Amino acid sequence: MSDAIIQFEKVVKTFGAQTVLAGVDLAIPAGKTTVIAGGSGQGKSVTLKLILGLLRPDSGAILKEGQDITRMGRKELNRVRTDFGVLFQGAALLDSLTVFDNVALPLVERTKLGREEIRQKVVTTLGQLGLEGSEEKFPAQLSGGMKKRVGLARALQLQPKIMLFDEPTTGLDPEKSMEIYQLFHRTQRQYGYTSIIVSHDIPKIFNLADQVVILNHGRVVTFASPEDIPRSEDPEIKTFVKKTMGDVYLSKEMEHMP
Numbered sequence: 334m335s336d337a338i339i340q341f342e343k344v345v346k347t348f349g350a351q352t353v354l355a356g357v358d359l360a361i362p363a364g365k366t367t368v369i370a371g372g373s374g375q376g377k378s379v380t381l382k383l384i385l386g387l388l389r390p391d392s393g394a395i396l397k398e399g400q401d402i403t404r405m406g407r408k409e410l411n412r413v414r415t416d417f418g419v420l421f422q423g424a425a426l427l428d429s430l431t432v433f434d435n436v437a438l439p440l441v442e443r444t445k446l447g448r449e450e451i452r453q454k455v456v457t458t459l460g461q462l463g464l465e466g467s468e469e470k471f472p473a474q475l476s477g478g479m480k481k482r483v484g485l486a487r488a489l490q491l492q493p494k495i496m497l498f499d500e501p502t503t504g505l506d507p508e509k510s511m512e513i514y515q516l517f518h519r520t521q522r523q524y525g526y527t528s529i530i531v532s533h534d535i536p537k538i539f540n541l542a543d544q545v546v547i548l549n550h551g552r553v554v555t556f557a558s559p560e561d562i563p564r565s566e567d568p569e570i571k572t573f574v575k576k577t578m579g580d581v582y583l584s585k586e587m588e589h590m591p
């Protein structure tokens with residue numbers, strides 16, 4: 334795929350005798366949302382770490398905008414990583430800092446912007462994410478959903494080209510999870526970054542995906558449309574669908590199917 338911002342070519346990743354990825358081909362389209370799903374231990378987090386260059390594959394290539402990151406040294410990798418924003422399970426906020434200071438941190442540490450410019454940027458992002466008025470609160474005073482929003486606000490400060498989310502709604506109830514996913518969706522459209530979301534929240538999140546990738550026993554299957562998943566003839570996917578979706582999977586379109 335020519336518009337792929339990230340591309341895996343025959344990627345193999347093992348740990349000792351365990352094969353996690355057995356020659357995976359994968360294309361992540363730029364400016365879209367890709368959801369990576371799959372059972373526990375199927376290699377979803379490993380895939381994100383490979384994309385960030387935190388792990389190296391045994392063989393195969395991982396291209397970011399056409400450049401193979403598996404062949405890069407530390408310095409080059411660090412430069413590549415500045416294009417990524419990450420939001421992992423815990424949101425990883427610093428408890429001793431206010432919401433404002435947590436979100437301002439990347440700008441203070443990584444840019445030469447002045448105080449007023451930083452204030453403007455932080456206040457604007459907080460407003461976009463529905464966090465106005467929370468500037469002076471500390472993480473302990475926030476709800477789970479608000480913490481995720483603050484984590485996203487912070488990750489957005491350096492204008493990432495690619496955002497990686499690893500099970501970002503862990504700890505939230507289903508309603509709050511959907512709210513957060515809708516916010517991610519809106520924010521992605523607004524900022525235009527490429528979004529890669531590892532999620533357990535199946536099947537609802539599929540409706541917010543432009544592409545769904547299912548990891549299963551070292552292989553990936555890519556679905557251009559979430560609606561195609563329950564129609565798959567692949568026995569492994571069928572099992573996955575049965576286990577994780579059951580009868581609850583009814584998208585708008587499918588409700589009208591006989």
Ligand SMILES: Nc1ncnc2c1ncn2[C@@H]1O[C@H](COP(=O)(O)OP(=O)(O)O)[C@@H](O)[C@H]1O
Binds near residue numbers: 373378380
């Ligand atoms: N650093 C590591 N060393 C050894 N085994 C690992 C390491 N990281 C992950 N694994 C193993 O690889 C498999 C996939 O892990 P992971 O990607 O974290 O799964 P998940 O799909 O639940 O995110 C698991 O069996 C895990 O135990």
Ligand SMILES: [Mg+2]
Binds near residue numbers: 377378
């Ligand atoms: Mg994981």
